[in-house]
């Protein structure tokens with residue numbers, strides 16, 4: 001049975017408003033001005049510790065504040081403004097009903113990942129969840145994605161994500177990548193390699209099935 005692994009932030013959920021709210025609360029506690037949503041989106045992709053580090057660099061704050069700010073961010077991160085992208089639930093239901101095994105591989109820490117999956121009603125879909133702190137390394141290292149597929153079993157088929165980090169991860173794992181264009185990518189799409197590209201979840205199940213039918217040699 002083919003298995004599919006999804007990214008989370010910017011792929012299944014529009015989580016940037018809550019990430020920005022939490023980061024700006026931490027910055028306020030440091031006596032600093034808030035960042036715009038666009039600036040925060042520019043910092044999303046390599047996990048929450050990296051987000052804090054990028055915000056510190058932006059403001060010239062020393063490394064010494066990293067752990068305090070990270071703990072504060074994890075303490076105040078909520079999910080009340082986070083929304084599924086349209087059609088996500090229907091697409092996941094269709095793929096699961098079609099026999100695909102579904103896993104999740106995100107750079108978000110595992111604790112908030114499980115919280116947001118529950119808050120958004122997505123937990124039931126995923127047999128395997130790998131977070132940014134599940135292993136010693138994060139995406140774009142291929143190890144978290146490979147761990148997700150190994151735990152899922154079945155035939156690794158496709159990694160579905162929104163950013164250059166996901167694309168590099170899939171490339172390093174020698175797995176095909178499906179690029180969701182509605183998330184938080186920081187590179188023009190000409191710089192990315194993908195087996196399929198989509199801007200709406202409405203067409204994803206059919207596109208995945210089409211890929212399975214026309215390009216079985218891309219599975220490993």
Ligand SMILES: O=C(O)COP(=O)(O)O
Pocket residue numbers: 007008009010043044045046047048051105106107108109
């Ligand atoms: O936490 C991040 O920075 C990105 O998370 P993602 O891997 O789910 O996109």
Ligand SMILES: [Mg+2]
Pocket residue numbers: 007008009010011045161162163183184
């Ligand atoms: Mg993402």
